[in-house]
Amino acid sequence: MSKSRGREVDPRDRAFGKRVADLRRARGLTQQQLAALLSNRTSGWMSQVERGIQPVRRMDVLQEIAAALGVSAQTLNPDAPLPAPTAEPVPVLSNDLDAAREVIAGHPALDALLGTASAAPVDLAALAAQVDEMWEQTHQANHPVVSDIVTDLIPQLEQAVRTAPKEERPQAYRLLANAYQALAAAFARQGDARAAWVAADRAITTAELAGDALLVCAGVFRMVHAFVRLGDKQEAERAARTAIQALEQRGDLPPEGLSVLGSLHLAKALVHARQSQRTEAREEIGNARRVAQRLGEDRNDYHLEFGPTNVAIQAVSTAVELGDAGEAIDVAQSINAEELSPERQGRLLMDLGRAYAQRRQTTDAVECLLRAERLSPDLVQNHAAVRAAVKEMVLVSGPNVPKDLMDLADRTNAME
Template sequence: MQQATWIGGAMKPTGKDVDPQDRSFGQRVQKLRKDQGRTQAELAATLGKTSSWLSQVERGIQPVQRMDLLQQIADELGVAVQQLRPGPSEGSGMSQQAAPLSLSNDLDETRRLISGHPALQTLLAGGDSEELRPVDLLRNDVNDLWELTHSGRMAQVSALTVELLPELERATRTAPEGARDELHLLLSRTYQALSAAFVRQDEADAAWVTADRAVFTAERSGDPLHVCASVFRMVQAFVRLRSLGQAEHAARTAIDALVAEDGASPEALSVLGSLHLSLALVHARAGARSEAKEEIGRARAIAIRLGENRNDFNLEFGPVNVEIQAVSTAVDLGDAGEALDIGLTIDAADLSPERQGRLLMDLGRAHAQRRHGGEALDCLLRAEAIAPEIIQTHQSARAAIRELVLVAGVNASRDLLDLAERADALD
């Protein structure tokens, strides 16, 4: 029977089941590292990884399949990629080009797609293209993309995007003029979904790129509220990039524009309220307590005026989401008691798995701040069950897990240690 263990949120082989090629690769990395007199921690830091991750690579447990990461490791060690991972032998009948490295199962294919120009061939051909699918079918695909994003099914997000995004990019350039506004809107919604997905995967630079494209295509659609919704996605990317000044400027610019127009439609209120919540997040991360609470208060007033939970522009704005953000803001500011007082009264059952998972993660963080180890672990495990990437990619979640392990010491439970391993929280 094969032996396996949970590592980094996925089942990895151990012992005899390690792929010989991965083991050989790890041994080469280890030898080169040691020849240079570098520790695992030192090399891992230059790669933006943890020492535990590098340890798993060197033991062959953690495969390195992304070409960009393989190139980065080779560059750091001062060798060619071919020295780290030789291609097939000459007698194998396969060239290196015929056997490319596989990509991981999340958003790598999508990231590669947006690194090029999805419609360059159409431009060079002077606008000629194959027949376009009906707009209602494209619209259904965009709706499905958002559903997959909210559900955290990132492999399916990537698979759908690889087909849908180039098609929409071509359609906006080749469809009759009268149909292009709606196609630009569908393209903007697609880029908004991708930005949200990249944020959830902690791919902040890709989230910024896609949010910027969402802004541009929303403007071409003639829908200013979608422009503002795209700015919301950009703010989230800036926060993940720790560019709080840019995040504040982007949010404030959109808020000022909406207030100046005095939009009172439910859709406009949803966008405005969501932007105030994003600004509360920015202030909380900056430690600006009073400013963060003022923005929560403004969002709460808008939610009361709105009177219901809505999902305009896939923002899920409404009274419940405001309180979820109030919990997160309180935890970021160190007000664990306030966070628990608010959070334990919230019924988020009707919201997406993303929102439910975020609430549970923040409640876990609040319990951890109060040294409620059992309650914190329970919340974090429930968050992981609903939305695994929140635990695996969110720095605050990993910090809370690490703190729980340190506090528990030798009494740390198996469940806690396993969670810490899956979240890569044990540097």
Template sequence: MTAEERRAFGARVAQLRKSRGLRQDQLAAAINRTASWVSQVERGVQPVVRLDVLQLLANGLGVSVQTLRPDAPVPAAPAAMDQPNDLDLARLSLSGHPALDALLGTQRQTAAPDLAELTTAVERLWSLTHGARFADLSAAIADVLPRLEQAARASGEGKRAEIHLLLSQAYQAVAAAFVRQDEADAAWVAADRAIRAAESSGHPLNVFAGIYRMAHAFVRLERLDQAEHVAGPAISALRAYTSTPNPSAEALSVLGSLHLVLALAAARGGQREQARKAIAGAREVAAQLGEDRNDFNLEFGPTNVEVQAVSTAVDLGDAGEALDLGKRIDAGRLSPERRSRLMIDLGRAHAQRRQLGEALECLLRAEEVAPESVRTHAAARETIHELIAIAGRSAPSELLKLAKRANATG
């Protein structure tokens, strides 16, 4: 889609929406997107190129795909739809080579990159990621990544390392967001680019942070052997690096985080002993660190270790342990996304014990903290399905409404 085609398509969507008396937030709720995403479509910022997303939008407007976009192909059978997400624009930003004109020498001379402005832009990517504001994040990624990629190729030696460091941090934010929206294949690509940019920056600990993002992508892809393959050697290397009398806090944060992703992989694979060993390793590092930090946007520290211990216990089916751990956690200083994830995991634990009221309360609190994280988290949707099955015909209206908002009614 060209920019002109996107604007024309967006105007058609807006016209159809208004003709049916729908507000943007009402259309968004009907198709399990956000009002921000709908707004971006109507303004021609967000492209709609995938047929499944086009079908979803047409369904919400009550029209055929061909009415919405006359040149769209007619499917031979109903299209299977992926779970909706707000990162389509970000996915397009990862597609292809980021700066082809630079390879051919046709790139126009531009002013020197403003490092302060680019730093602020990358910080905003992380703020949106931690806030689970994925539609806004997608638009920001589409703006920031091309500028960083161009700057990395056009900058002189003096600024190139700093630009590559910002590029690595941006790709890590992209990887983290894709993992949280169950787009793990895209997260893998973003993590790989983050690692390459970090190595070019001369900041080795950022390479290890990128490896952490890659391991998370492999867990989401259910390639647990690959997650262990990348996390294990990284842990060994960092153990040797931090064996000095006064290791850096940054190195400890990455080491502890890698222990946590190893625990996650082991728990998902039902390896109880390995999962508990990895959690114990993370607790040891957190005690050595002595405080909650956010180095490399990992949010590692004693509190986050216990948050992840809850998740590990739930994955292992130890609901009682998860709930006992949860009672002792004060997650107030963690990001909205991380606090929401804790409430989702506690909801899962209550669901395992068939405690419908308590589970629903946890999920509603998770939604209050970070609405998009509940709507896009596979475990949250699965828990809602389970609660509806437990309740049967007596399912409370709050649960049914939550299921509709989270696209968990099917």
């Protein structure tokens, strides 16, 4: 061990200090500026840390330095324990989808099963138009309208798959699977993981009855996101992995298949990022990027909005989940998402806001979150990570909390 003023310096502390110094310089910060981002720390203390004289043993201090530098605690100290995987906090949900919850709470086609349903002819073209409208409203995050559509549409489709002429039933099942997928997406974005799981499960079952294997795999994508929100990371990873393996066995995937495959890689990246599995998460982003290159364009097969742009957006989200705020900001600033849905645009702005929050750039963070909220209110107001970021910014601001931040905290229930 080397010595400093009569005391030995542990090589691990010296290595830790060098990592801090390198990252600080990469962010363009002085020791005084970095110390100012921490609680009750001075530039002298920061200097001692970087020289290895001042050990950093407490996890809360390590996490605070990491957040100020825009990296994960494991980046600064590979021996730091990974955060324990837990379920996301149960959000305070709005009632925008209450009618939809009632529809899936029971069996929506008992009349058809009991033989008491009307024998009215099935108009699949009209039902298809309603499914398209449901997806449009889902992408717009217009959940009250989605709920209104579902109230009549799901029972009609459940009846159609049982009463339509035999040759039309695969199409009816395909429409029903798409409707359940839209509902799963809406529930997930509002934060209702249990309802999202139910809808995704029904989507997978009906897609199989439609004979559409790619639609089944798209349903698995929705299921993975439900598992993630439930905190079931192992189940989420397994669901994504098995679907990916099945798709990769086919060497002749059409563009629609590539969209599903790439989306599943992105979902798997999210699962790994939530578990702070940095190498695995980045590997899946790389896999998705290669699939997007094969696809060669942004598409919306199975309403997945997969393509090079969406991969870049997910790379931002993954970097934020891993605590790499600087990387997230750099990538986000190079993305043009104008052609994607408001929900996707809102997601990008939301993650950019979270990245700025990690770097304690409160003004930029609030501006991005407010822009995201205008595009997709439910996404922002019901997202656990947004609530955590807003709460931290309020606490860090102390008595001088900006009014727009405090208003956002009220709308997200961040301080409850």
